[in-house]
Amino acid sequence: MSDFREDGALAVDWVASYLERVGELPVLSQVEPGQIRAALPESPPDEPEPFSAVLADLDSVLMPGLTHWQSPRFFAYFATTASEPGVLAELVIAGLNQVGILWRTSPALQELEELTVDWLRQLVGLPDGFTGHIEDTASTGVLAAVIAARTRLPDRRVLVCSEYAHSVGEKAARLLGLELRKVPTDDEFRMRPDLLGADDACAVVATIGTTGMTSVDPVPEIADRCAENATWLHVDAAYAGSAAICPELRHHFAGWERADSIGVNPHKWLGVPMDCSVLWTSREEEFRRAFSLVPEFLRSPDDAVNLSELSIPLGRRFRALKLWAVLRCYGRAGLQELIRDHLRLAALFESWVRDEPGWEVSAARHFSLVCFRRQGSDEDNERLLESVNASGEMFLSHTRLDDRYVLRLAIGNFRTTEDDVRLAWDVLRREAAAL
Amino acid sequence: MSDFREDGALAVDWVASYLERVGELPVLSQVEPGQIRAALPESPPDEPEPFSAVLADLDSVLMPGLTHWQSPRFFAYFATTASEPGVLAELVIAGLNQVGILWRTSPALQELEELTVDWLRQLVGLPDGFTGHIEDTASTGVLAAVIAARTRLPDRRVLVCSEYAHSVGEKAARLLGLELRKVPTDDEFRMRPDLLGADDACAVVATIGTTGMTSVDPVPEIADRCAENATWLHVDAAYAGSAAICPELRHHFAGWERADSIGVNPHKWLGVPMDCSVLWTSREEEFRRAFSLVPEFLRSPDDAVNLSELSIPLGRRFRALKLWAVLRCYGRAGLQELIRDHLRLAALFESWVRDEPGWEVSAARHFSLVCFRRQGSDEDNERLLESVNASGEMFLSHTRLDDRYVLRLAIGNFRTTEDDVRLAWDVLRREAAAL
Numbered sequence: 076m077s078d079f080r081e082d083g084a085l086a087v088d089w090v091a092s093y094l095e096r097v098g099e100l101p102v103l104s105q106v107e108p109g110q111i112r113a114a115l116p117e118s119p120p121d122e123p124e125p126f127s128a129v130l131a132d133l134d135s136v137l138m139p140g141l142t143h144w145q146s147p148r149f150f151a152y153f154a155t156t157a158s159e160p161g162v163l164a165e166l167v168i169a170g171l172n173q174v175g176i177l178w179r180t181s182p183a184l185q186e187l188e189e190l191t192v193d194w195l196r197q198l199v200g201l202p203d204g205f206t207g208h209i210e211d212t213a214s215t216g217v218l219a220a221v222i223a224a225r226t227r228l229p230d231r232r233v234l235v236c237s238e239y240a241h242s243v244g245e246k247a248a249r250l251l252g253l254e255l256r257k258v259p260t261d262d263e264f265r266m267r268p269d270l271l272g273a274d275d276a277c278a279v280v281a282t283i284g285t286t287g288m289t290s291v292d293p294v295p296e297i298a299d300r301c302a303e304n305a306t307w308l309h310v311d312a313a314y315a316g317s318a319a320i321c322p323e324l325r326h327h328f329a330g331w332e333r334a335d336s337i338g339v340n341p342h343k344w345l346g347v348p349m350d351c352s353v354l355w356t357s358r359e360e361e362f363r364r365a366f367s368l369v370p371e372f373l374r375s376p377d378d379a380v381n382l383s384e385l386s387i388p389l390g391r392r393f394r395a396l397k398l399w400a401v402l403r404c405y406g407r408a409g410l411q412e413l414i415r416d417h418l419r420l421a422a423l424f425e426s427w428v429r430d431e432p433g434w435e436v437s438a439a440r441h442f443s444l445v446c447f448r449r450q451g452s453d454e455d456n457e458r459l460l461e462s463v464n465a466s467g468e469m470f471l472s473h474t475r476l477d478d479r480y481v482l483r484l485a486i487g488n489f490r491t492t493e494d495d496v497r498l499a500w501d502v503l504r505r506e507a508a509a510l
Numbered sequence: 511m512s513d514f515r516e517d518g519a520l521a522v523d524w525v526a527s528y529l530e531r532v533g534e535l536p537v538l539s540q541v542e543p544g545q546i547r548a549a550l551p552e553s554p555p556d557e558p559e560p561f562s563a564v565l566a567d568l569d570s571v572l573m574p575g576l577t578h579w580q581s582p583r584f585f586a587y588f589a590t591t592a593s594e595p596g597v598l599a600e601l602v603i604a605g606l607n608q609v610g611i612l613w614r615t616s617p618a619l620q621e622l623e624e625l626t627v628d629w630l631r632q633l634v635g636l637p638d639g640f641t642g643h644i645e646d647t648a649s650t651g652v653l654a655a656v657i658a659a660r661t662r663l664p665d666r667r668v669l670v671c672s673e674y675a676h677s678v679g680e681k682a683a684r685l686l687g688l689e690l691r692k693v694p695t696d697d698e699f700r701m702r703p704d705l706l707g708a709d710d711a712c713a714v715v716a717t718i719g720t721t722g723m724t725s726v727d728p729v730p731e732i733a734d735r736c737a738e739n740a741t742w743l744h745v746d747a748a749y750a751g752s753a754a755i756c757p758e759l760r761h762h763f764a765g766w767e768r769a770d771s772i773g774v775n776p777h778k779w780l781g782v783p784m785d786c787s788v789l790w791t792s793r794e795e796e797f798r799r800a801f802s803l804v805p806e807f808l809r810s811p812d813d814a815v816n817l818s819e820l821s822i823p824l825g826r827r828f829r830a831l832k833l834w835a836v837l838r839c840y841g842r843a844g845l846q847e848l849i850r851d852h853l854r855l856a857a858l859f860e861s862w863v864r865d866e867p868g869w870e871v872s873a874a875r876h877f878s879l880v881c882f883r884r885q886g887s888d889e890d891n892e893r894l895l896e897s898v899n900a901s902g903e904m905f906l907s908h909t910r911l912d913d914r915y916v917l918r919l920a921i922g923n924f925r926t927t928e929d930d931v932r933l934a935w936d937v938l939r940r941e942a943a944a945l
Contacts (some may be wrong), residue, residue, distance in 0.1 A: 077521075077592045078594065079525075079526050079529065079597075079598075080523070082595070082598055083522030083525070083598060083601075084519070084596040086522075086601050086602060087515060087518030087519060087521075087522060088515070089520070089602065089605075090602060090605030091514050091518065091662040092516065093605055095607065103615050104614065104616070104618070106515060106811060108613060108813075109621070110621075111616070111617055111618050111621040112621040112624060112625050115622070115625055117628075118629065118632055119629035119630075119632065119633055119838070119841070120837070120838055120841045120842070121842045121843055122842075122843055123839055123840055123841040123843070123844045124838045124839060124841065125594050125839070126835065126839055129595065129599070129834070129835045129838055129839065130602075137622065139615075139618075140618030141606060141608060141616060141618050141619075141740060142608070142614065142615050142616050142617070142619040143711050144607045144609055144616075145606065145607050150809070151615075152808075155607065155609065156607070156882060157604050157605065157606075159513065159514045159517065159561075160561050160564065162514075162601065162605050162607075163514075163518060163521040163561060163601075164564070164599065164604075165600050165603070165604035166521050166522070166525060166601040166604070166898075167524065167565075167568065167585040168602060168753075168783075169580075169592050169596065169597040169600035170524075170525030170529065170580075170592065170597050170738065171528070171576060171592075172574060172578055172580050172581065172590065172591070172597075172784060173577070173579060173784075174590065174784050176544060176587070179538065179539065179577065180577050180586075180587075181539070181575070181577050182539050182541050182543070182545070182575040182576075182577070183539070183575030183576050184576075184916075185857075186545075186546040186547040186550075186575065187515070187550070187572065189547060189714075193552075194553065194554035195554075195556065209641075211646055212825050213824055214823045214824045214825075216528055218822060220684055225687075225710070229541075238552075241805070242803050242804075242805040242808075242824075242868055245805075246801070246803050246804060246822075249800075249803070250686075250800075250801075251685075251686065251687075251689065252660075252686075259514055286805075287806075289809050316807070324519060337936055348603075348604040348607050348610075349609050349695045349825065349827045350823075350825065350826075350827055365684075365685075366681070366685075368677050368680060368681050368684070369677075370680075370721075371722075371908075371909055371910045372721055372722050372908065372909040372918070373589070376563075376896060377543060379543040386652060387649060387650055387681075387685070387822075388646055388647040388650055388785075389647060389648075389649045389677075389678065389681075390647050390649075390786055391784075391785075391786065392784045396543065397604075399564070400561065400564045402554045402562055403554070403558075403559045403563065404558055404560070404564065405559055406555045406556050406558040406559065407554060407555070407556045407557075408556055408557055408558070409557075409558045424805065438706055440652060442516060461811060472807060473806075473807065474806055477804045483807070510745040
């Protein structure tokens with residue numbers, strides 16, 4: 076085992092050095108498609124190589140092909156962080172290599188998963204009628220929720236979401252052969268419950284913090300409509316759900332306690348490395364009815380309930396360990412402080428945009444995402460985005476709102492400081508002036 | 511970053527110590543349901559705790575609730591290994607926290623994934639018409655393949671597999687609202703192609719190395735029937751596929767190159783930590799047609815193809831890095847040596863059972879799994895299994911073959927030696943004598 080200790084020291088040092096310098100690396104990879112693969116051998120080696128050779132190639136071959144999600148100036152999509160306790164927990168997870176299939180294949184995995192998703196439930200202020208488990212991503216979580224809904228209401232063939240909902244709803248509908256109905260939104264990009272028409276729907280996906288502009292669907296009114304029609308309500312709070320840890324932000328989450336299922340991704344805004352998406356439900360029995368299938372070779376003498384009876388994959392990683400590590404090493408206070416700071420930085424950036432002639436804020440800001448644009452054409456804004464991203468100094472993404480091209484600055488990396496946000500604004504104005 | 515280096519050293523030391531002593535720990539956890547959770551705080555902490563506190567609780571609270579998949583005497587289900595380069599690669603994966611959504615969100619992730627699944631394709635001797643990607647588990651891989659098949663043949667509502675196929679087929683059928691037809695098997699538990707009836711099927715799942723007893727469906731004949739009816743053929747070689755790295759075992763895989771899709775799990779028999787399930791297809795376009803959906807907020811100026819257009823989750827981990835590390839640090843020769851040794855050990859155990867009065871081998875052995883039983887009733891064998899597992903000295907599982915209860919000894923952990931297998935046999939005879 077001396078090799079493992081030696082190689083482990085090298086690996087820890089490599090990661091530590093990476094995290095020390097990640098702020099200086101070009102955020103968006105600047106390689107051409109195919110460039111990384113072309114620099115690697117076409118065939119696997121016949122003979123063993125040392126682990127140090129793998130680390131060496133990370134630097135010399137792969138590094139230019141990385142887009143640095145850990146950079147403090149990654150502002151695209153939703154910014155994420157693999158926090159230090161989360162990263163080290165992944166090492167332990169891999170070392171233990173627990174495979175959660177049945178309870179008995181790892182009682183600690185299953186019970187820690189049940190516990191940590193309950194801890195998170197308490198942190199975000201959901202009532203104790205919800206139980207939960209961890210999925211890889213919200214795509215899978217939404218798909219699983221819709222499968223549970225369809226098992227309950229097999230004759231309804233419609234899935235409903237807003238026109239600004241994430242594409243996961245559309246994907247779930249397509250994969251399951253359901254019809255998707257996109258409900259129009261009001262002038263703040265919120266689903267209009269008066270146009271919901273839930274009576275033929277097996278499920279409605281409402282979003283708190285849509286991907287495009289973090290709008291908040293009117294969940295109380297949607298829940299009323301769903302209740303009238305016995306329609307399943309899934310609340311997708313993949314990004315914004317973490318913000319409910321701060322009591323002063325809970326008003327955005329009014330009514331979500333009436334959902335049949337809720338998704339929140341700790342791998343987005345809570346410092347947990349990819350992947351960790353929590354799915355709660357107040358109808359665990361319906362999930363079991365949809366997913367439970369225990370073949371003979373998996374029958375066991377205990378009568379414990381198995382997490383694999385609630386989701387698509389049969390085996391699961393010990394993801395709970397990283398969620399546990401992060402919740403403990405930050406604590407409620409630490410996570411609140413980070414989220415509040417991200418909102419402060421977003422408000423600051425928003426104020427700069429609002430006060431600058433020739434720029435405009437494009438959507439109401441609820442959390443840590445600012446949607447904005449330069450006055451002018453869509454093409455001007457698209458060119459601006461591309462030149463900013465090509466600089467390597469930061470990485471932004473875009474969306475379309477009311478059919479206009481809009482830039483998105485998403486704050487969510489734990490290392491982002493006011494200096495980083497100020498630099499972003501400087502680069503944006505510099506590149507805009509140069510166009 | 512000094513904390514990360516310090517905590518990292520603690521974590522490496524913890525994992526190294528764990529792997530040094532894992533052979534001495536009770537293999538199957540002996541706790542009662544609820545025991546682990548009851549030993550942990552019901553609510554999350556308000557204030558931060560050090561990472562060392564997490565490691566301390568791993569020892570003092572979680573350890574009894576672990577079933578030790580890394581133990582050399584884990585012989586249940588299919589034995590797996592998180593090899594040392596694979597474990598350390600997970601540390602790097604988490605440190606980089608790449609999120610593969612679009613090519614540009616991590617060109618290195620996507621291109622290394624395409625490369626490593628191609629390396630594995632070459633290692634197992636598949637032709638170059640197959641491209642691939644990594645799924646979490648074979649459950650998801652089979653589901654994805656059936657979704658692709660159903661997209662191609664939307665009017666066919668039947669999924670076919672053998673009566674001894676893994677439950678993943680049944681689960682996929684249920685989740686997608688398809689009818690499952692289980693085809694009877696011959697006296698070696700192989701699907702009978704003459705009873706296939708593929709003309710109304712959208713897909714047939716054939717298995718090379720079934721979970722129960724590693725039987726091998728007659729893929730060439732099944733492929734003929736599928737070709738006649740334009741039915742999608744998925745070959746599930748989740749466990750056994752790794753054995754195709756050894757040319758002398760390739761005969762078991764005759765015909766799999768005619769499949770539309772094939773699944774092999776490097777997290778089973780190739781030393782890659784959970785989770786890493788490779789899904790190849792000769793019909794990538796059909797996968798794209800089923801899964802591709804790029805919303806506005808994900809459009810990018812490059813015209814690269816994105817791996818997220820081929821599978822259920824939108825975002826993926828940098829799993830390719832651990833597959834790459836393992837393929838390089840073992841090399842073709844190293845992996846062949848391990849697999850051959852596992853087959854040697856399985857043959858040895860099989861010979862002991864065969865030569866011992868009162869015991870019998872219950873199914874032909876093709877790979878590293880031995881199915882056997884003590885002559886006597888099912889209840890006798892079930893009691894034997896429970897007493898062996900309760901001893902903590904080893905962990906076996908069971909299945910039913912021809913409606914008889916049968917014990918399974920699966921060899922697949924890289925640390926398993928002849929001494930471990932001999933101990934297993936000694937414990938089995940000791941416990942049988944004591945009953």
